[in-house]
Amino acid sequence: MDIGVLTVPLGDESLNDACSYLTELGVGAVELGCGGFPGDDHLDREAHLDDERRQNDLRETLDDYDLRVSALATHNNPLHPDDEQATTADAELREAIALASQLGVEVVTCFSGLPGGGPNDETPNWITAPWPSDHAEAHGYQWAVATEYWSDLADHAEREGVNVAIEMHPNMLVYEPTGMARLREATGDRIGANFDPSHLYWQGIDVPAAIRYLGERDAIHHCHAKDTGLYESNARVKGYLDTTPYTEEADRSWLFRSVGYGHGEAHWKEVVSALRMVGYDDVLSIEHEDSLTSSREGLEKAVDVLGRAVFETTPGDAYWAE
Numbered sequence: 671m672d673i674g675v676l677t678v679p680l681g682d683e684s685l686n687d688a689c690s691y692l693t694e695l696g697v698g699a700v701e702l703g704c705g706g707f708p709g710d711d712h713l714d715r716e717a718h719l720d721d722e723r724r725q726n727d728l729r730e731t732l733d734d735y736d737l738r739v740s741a742l743a744t745h746n747n748p749l750h751p752d753d754e755q756a757t758t759a760d761a762e763l764r765e766a767i768a769l770a771s772q773l774g775v776e777v778v779t780c781f782s783g784l785p786g787g788g789p790n791d792e793t794p795n796w797i798t799a800p801w802p803s804d805h806a807e808a809h810g811y812q813w814a815v816a817t818e819y820w821s822d823l824a825d826h827a828e829r830e831g832v833n834v835a836i837e838m839h840p841n842m843l844v845y846e847p848t849g850m851a852r853l854r855e856a857t858g859d860r861i862g863a864n865f866d867p868s869h870l871y872w873q874g875i876d877v878p879a880a881i882r883y884l885g886e887r888d889a890i891h892h893c894h895a896k897d898t899g900l901y902e903s904n905a906r907v908k909g910y911l912d913t914t915p916y917t918e919e920a921d922r923s924w925l926f927r928s929v930g931y932g933h934g935e936a937h938w939k940e941v942v943s944a945l946r947m948v949g950y951d952d953v954l955s956i957e958h959e960d961s962l963t964s965s966r967e968g969l970e971k972a973v974d975v976l977g978r979a980v981f982e983t984t985p986g987d988a989y990w991a992e
Contacts, residue, residue: 741747
């Protein structure tokens with residue numbers, strides 16, 4: 671299993687400098703943003719698409735540092751009720767899939783997107799309860815929109831031979847494992863999860879159990895390594911559905927943390943073991959969004975913890991069971 675890094679926090683550095691730094695840390699893979707919220711600091715999607723020279727230059731740079739690309743990332747909202755925003759997000763995602771195919775990258779990471787609550791809405795609507803009944807009706811409308819879009823997108827991904835890994839994220843239609851399984855069942859095997867535990871912790875989801883649930887459905891295409899700290903003194907008053915700005919850390923019920931600062935090393939070893947049990951042995955791509963430390967320190971501490979948690983070899987024979 672490789673330790674990887676989503677390079678967005680190093681976006682103020684050149685790709686060469688970022689790769690040199692990550693190689694020194696012992697990182698084996700990079701996830702490159704190429705549109706949407708991750709931006710495109712290290713991979714200009716439009717410039718590289720259909721340009722063999724630029725693609726070869728990218729390959730040579732990565733080869734120089736003994737790095738592979740675990741995924742291309744373009745997180746946005748292709749289901750947005752505003753047609754212009756949805757069209758932009760859709761183009762980013764389809765082009766990222768095409769570019770991944772040309773580069774020989776197997777996975778594109780993204781969000782499911784979130785529609786409005788009806789055909790005349792202007793703002794995405796995250797529905798978290800079935801009552802009053804107009805919310806249940808709106809949720810049904812959203813799933814109809816999503817199923818139609820993602821079925822067509824899955825056909826595009828199949829033609830390109832690329833898997834699409836959706837990050838389960840609140841304020842998106844797919845935010846937990848049963849929703850992920852529902853979308854996959856409706857659209858096909860090319861659609862699966864970018865398993866990011868950070869958004870599951872504060873929802874009260876058991877992360878190893880979620881891994882087993884999705885793993886039984888062969889639905890994990892990629893994984894993020896990102897932690898979350900839960901602060902019960904605040905949650906006891908307002909719960910975990912917290913709209914306090916991320917920069918007001920002391921008043922929040924939860925915060926994104928570097929690996930090991932929300933859940934200890936023993937937990938991350940359990941995560942790695944659960945992934946191996948369900949047959950996932952690819953990459954843990956660190957996504958740094960811990961506002962209590964710098965990007966470099968956060969990445970370094972995450973690599974340190976994961977370095978003791980991941981398995982570097984394939985399983986041996988269970989000779990004691992024979």
